[in-house]
Each structure stands twice: as C-alpha cells, then as structure tokens.
Amino acid sequence: MKNIISITALSIFIASILSCNTTEENQAPVVTIISPKAANNPYMSGNSINIHIEFSDDDELHEMSIEVVREHDGATVYESHPHEHAMSYTFSVDTVLTTTMHSDFTITAIGTDHDDEQTTATETFHMHPM
Numbered sequence: 001m002k003n004i005i006s007i008t009a010l011s012i013f014i015a016s017i018l019s020c021n022t023t024e025e026n027q028a029p030v031v032t033i034i035s036p037k038a039a040n041n042p043y044m045s046g047n048s049i050n051i052h053i054e055f056s057d058d059d060e061l062h063e064m065s066i067e068v069v070r071e072h073d074g075a076t077v078y079e080s081h082p083h084e085h086a087m088s089y090t091f092s093v094d095t096v097l098t099t100t101m102h103s104d105f106t107i108t109a110i111g112t113d114h115d116d117e118q119t120t121a122t123e124t125f126h127m128h129p130m
Contacts, residue, residue, distance in 0.1 A: 026058065026059055026113070026115045026117055027057070027058045027059075027117070028057075028113070028117040028118060028119045029055055029056065029057040029061060029111035029112065029113050029117065029118070029119045030054075030055070030056045030057070030111070030119065031053065031054075031055055031109050031110070031111040031119045031120065031121040032053065032054045032055075032121065033052075033053050033107060033109055033121050033122075033123045034052040034053065034054060035049075035050050035051065035052045036049050036050070036051065036105075036107065036123065036125045037123060037125065038123060038124055038125050038126070040125070041125055041126045042126050042127065042128045043097075043125060043126065043127045043128070044127065044128050044130065045097070045098045045099045045100075045127055045128060045129050045130045046096060046098055046130050047096070048094045048095070048096055049094070049095060049096070049097055050092065050093070050094050051066065051068070051078065051091070051092070051093050051094075051095060051107065052090070052091070052092045053066060053090075053091045053092075053109045053121075054088070054089075054090050054091075055084075055088065055089045055090075055091070055109075055111040056087060056088040056089075057087055057088075057111070057113045057117075058087075059087070059113055059114065059115065060085055060086065060087060060113060060114050061084050061085065061086055061087070061088070061089055061111060061112075061113055062083070062084075062085065062112050062113055062114045063081065063082075063083055063111075063112045064080075064081065064082045064083075064084065064089065064091065064109070064110065064111050064112070065079075065080075065081050065108075065109070065110040066078070066079065066080045066081075066082075066091060066107070066108070066109050067079050067107070067108050068097065068105055068106070068107045068108075069105065069106050069108070070097075070099060070103055070105055071103060071104040071105065071106060071124075072099075072101060072103045072104070077097050077098075077105070078095055078097065080093070091109075097127065098130075099127050099129055100129050101129055102126070102127075102128060102129065103126070103127050103129075104124050104125070104126055104127075105124065105125055105126075105127055106122055106123070106124045107122065107123050107124075107125070108120060108121070108122050109121045109122075
C-alpha cells in the first residue's frame with residue numbers, strides 16, 4: 001500500500017513539473033527588404049540606391065548577410081555582413097551601383113539567430129545604363 005501511494009505521489013509530481021514547463025518554439029528571424037524594390041524600377045546606373053533591410057527575431061539576432069549580384073555577369077557588386085545581438089536591427093546604406101547594359105540585380109538578405117534558425121529574403125530590380 002505504501003508503494004502505491006509513493007508511486008501515485010511521484011506520478012502526480014512529475015505530471016505537475018511537465019505541465020508547468022512550457023517550452024516555446026524558437027521562430028526563425030523575419031527579414032524584410034524595404035529597398036530597393038522591383039516596383040520602383042527602373043533604377044539608373046551611377047545613381048545612389050538606398051539598401052534598407054529590417055531584421056527581427058523573437059529571441060536574438062546573431063548574424064546577417066547582404067549581397068547584391070548583377071545578374072548578366074554574376075558579379076557581386078555589394079556585400080556586407082553585420083553582426084548584432086539584439087531583437088531587431090535595421091541595415092540602411094546608400095551605395096552606387098553601375099552597369100553598362102540593361103541589367104537585373106538581385107539583393108539577397110539572410111538573417112540568422114543564436115539557435116541557427118535562418119531566413120532568406122530576395123528582391124530583383126532592374127537598372128538602366130547611363
């Protein structure tokens with residue numbers, strides 16, 4: 001009888017611990033490319049373009065990567081790798097991109113958190129030569 005009471009008490013104790021331990025699932029970061037946008041086409045070669053990207057995470061960001069590739073020749077024309085420990089981070093820089101022919105450019109932004117959850121956002125925009 002004593003063993004039955006002990007086993008019952010232990011079962012209730014374990015069940016109460018498990019029910020109080022709520023584990024939240026880590027969510028992947030949110031990556032939003034604000035600019036450049038395809039809707040703002042066409043961009044002109046040699047003019048300043050604002051690269052504006054917002055990163056956020058439910059826990060904490062760790063690493064970000066921003067890359068702009070000129071599609072007609074595959075050249076990486078802009079690259080940055082910010083490292084930030086915060087729940088949100090805004091990347092904003094003005095840069096000049098150039099092309100000698102009508103070209104599409106693809107911007108890729110990757111956000112990674114401390115649990116190695118990762119999100120990738122891309123945007124393709126068109127640029128006219130000067």
